[in-house]
Amino acid sequence: MPRNLDLTALRSFVSVAESGGVTKAAGMLNLTQSAVSMQLKRLEENLGLALLDRTGRGVALTPTGDQLLSYARRMLALNDEVYARMTDHAFEGQIALGVPHDIVYPAIPQVLARFTQEFPRVRVDLISSFTVQLKEYLADGSCDLILTTEDAAGPGGEALVELPLIWLGAVGGQAWRKRPLPLAFEQSCLFRDSVQRALDAAGIEWTMRVQAESARTIEPIVAADMGVHAVLEGTEPAHLERIAHGGELPKLTTKKIVLYGHNGAHDPVRDALAGLVRQAYAQL
Numbered sequence: 060m061p062r063n064l065d066l067t068a069l070r071s072f073v074s075v076a077e078s079g080g081v082t083k084a085a086g087m088l089n090l091t092q093s094a095v096s097m098q099l100k101r102l103e104e105n106l107g108l109a110l111l112d113r114t115g116r117g118v119a120l121t122p123t124g125d126q127l128l129s130y131a132r133r134m135l136a137l138n139d140e141v142y143a144r145m146t147d148h149a150f151e152g153q154i155a156l157g158v159p160h161d162i163v164y165p166a167i168p169q170v171l172a173r174f175t176q177e178f179p180r181v182r183v184d185l186i187s188s189f190t191v192q193l194k195e196y197l198a199d200g201s202c203d204l205i206l207t208t209e210d211a212a213g214p215g216g217e218a219l220v221e222l223p224l225i226w227l228g229a230v231g232g233q234a235w236r237k238r239p240l241p242l243a244f245e246q247s248c249l250f251r252d253s254v255q256r257a258l259d260a261a262g263i264e265w266t267m268r269v270q271a272e273s274a275r276t277i278e279p280i281v282a283a284d285m286g287v288h289a290v291l292e293g294t295e296p297a298h299l300e301r302i303a304h305g306g307e308l309p310k311l312t313t314k315k316i317v318l319y320g321h322n323g324a325h326d327p328v329r330d331a332l333a334g335l336v337r338q339a340y341a342q343l
Contacts, residue, residue, distance in 0.1 A: 062105070064102075064105070064106075064134070065098070065101065065102060065105065066134065066135065066138055067098060068098040068099065068101055068102040068105075069102065069131045069134060069135060070088065070135055071084060071088060071090070071095045071098040071099060071102075072098075072099060072102055072110065072124075072127070072128075072131055073128065073131050073132060073135060074087050074088055074095075075095065075099065075111070075118060076120055076124070076128050079117060079118065080117060080118050081095050081096055081099075081118065099111065106127075108121075108123045108124075108127075109121050109123065109124070110123060110124035110127060111124055112124075144177075144179060145179070150178050150180060150181055150327070150328055151180040151181060152180075152181055152182070152328075153181065153182040153183070153184060154181060154182075154183055154184070154203045154204070154328055154329060154332060155183075155184040155185075155186055155196075155201060155202045155203050155204075156170075156183060156184070156185055156186065156202065156203070156204050156205070156206075156332065156336075157186040157187075157188065157193040157196050157197065157201075157202040157204070157205035157206065158185065158186070158187055158193075158205070158206045159187070159188070159189060159190055159193065159206065159207065159208055160187050160188070160189075160245070160275075161208070161248075161250075161290050161291070161294060162206065162208060162291060162294050162316060163185075163187060164294060164296065165293075165294070166336075166339035166340055166342075166343065167185065167339070169339050170332070170335045170336055170339045171183055171185070173335050174331065174332055174335055177331060178328060178331065181328055183332075186201070186202055189245070189247040189248070189249070190207040190208055190209060190249055191247065191249075192247070193205040193206075193207060194207065194213075194319070197319055197320055202320065203320055203329055203332075204318065204319070204320040204321060204329060204332060204333055204336070205318075205319050205320055206219075206316055206317065206318055206319075206336065206340075207316070207317045207319065208249060208250070208291065208314045208315070208316055208317075209249070209314065209315055209317050210312075210314065210315065211315060212315060212317045213317070213319075215319055215320075215322050216317040216318065216319050217317065217318045217319075217321065217337075218315040218316070218317050219315075219316045219317065219318055219336070219337055219340040219341065220315070220316050220340050220341060220343055221313050221314070221315045221316075222291040222292045222293060222294075222313060222314060222315075222316065222343060223291070223292050223310075223311060223312070223313045224250055224253060224254070224289045224290070224291060224292075224311035224312060224313065224314060225289065225290065225291075225292045225295070225301050225302075225311065226287055226288075226289055226301065226302040226304060226308050226311070227281060227287065227288045227289060227290050227295055227299050227300070227301060227302065228281060228284070228287045228288070228299065228300065228302045229281060229282050229283065229284035229299065229300075230282075230298070230299065230300050231300075232281075232284035232287075232300075232302075233284060234281075234284045234285060234286055234287055235287050235302045235304055235307075235308060236307075238263070238264055239263075239264035239265050239266040240258065240263055240264065240265040240266070240287065240308075241265075241266055241268035241285065241286040241287065242254065242255075242265055242266065242267050242268055242269075242286055242287060242288070243268050243269040243271075243277050243280045243281050243285070243286030243287065243288050244267070244269075244270065244271075244277065244288065244289075245270070245271055245276075245277060246270050246271065249314075250289050250290070250314070253289075253311060253312045253314075254289050254311060257309040257310070257311055257312070258308075258309060260309065261308075261309040263308070263309070268280070268285060268286035269285070269286055278296055278298070278299065281299055282298055282299060287302065289311055291314060291316070291343075292343075293343040294343070316340055316343075318333060318336060318337065320333075321333040
């Protein structure tokens with residue numbers, strides 16, 4: 060049957076070890092000396108071990124007590140962290156993060172998971188849309204932070220990373236060999252113009268096989284080998300693959316992932332979320 064250590068007794072033990080005596084520890088803990096002594100005795104009885112060497116004038120730890128001290132500090136630190144997180148009402152409410160459809164994965168789930176651990180009482184609203192729309196949301200206050208994909212950061216923006224566009228197609232697909240080249244893009248996708256310009260410069264005819272409002276519509280079309288698409292390197296969906304075209308398709312330009320909304324008045328919740336976003340995209 061599992062046995063549990065008394066955290067109150069452990070706190071008294073650590074205080075005695077760090078202060079060098081029961082009297083000082085009692086003052087630190089706002090307890091009587093007899094209460095601290097009783098807790099230490101109960102802890103030793105529970106473990107069946109001598110933790111303190113009482114043969115000298117002061118209080119010294121036995122080798123076993125010295126070993127317990129490291130564990131006790133860690134247990135108390137974790138206890139205090141959990142208690143603070145669960146009972147702290149300073150950080151409550153909600154925050155809205157806007158992210159383009161095509162860069163939500165793989166970074167944003169990691170960001171949300173870590174943020175929720177650090178701010179369990181703050182609700183995160185994830186808004187997925189196009190760069191132009193997200194900038195409007197930031198301007199009207201619908202979003203607190205947004206990410207965009209652009210050629211360069213605009214006023215107030217922070218470029219987090221610059222990534223190349225890559226050709227994307229069905230697993231083992233052959234659509235990329237067709238001429239005119241069938242393209243599949245959202246109507247508002249900022250990548251589309253770059254792709255079309257690159258094809259025009261290479262003298263490759265193309266046709267817009269599919270225009271849609273959502274990446275959810277584009278991905279099954281590409282997966283069915285009905286067209287090709289382009290995404291930022293490192294953000295491609297697992298069910299599609301990079302096209303190994305061997306130079307038969309033109310090299311595409313790069314785009315920057317830009318963070319907006321973090322330059323206003325200091326806000327610890329928003330600043331923490333911005334920091335997690337920076338870390339996640341720096342790893343792409």
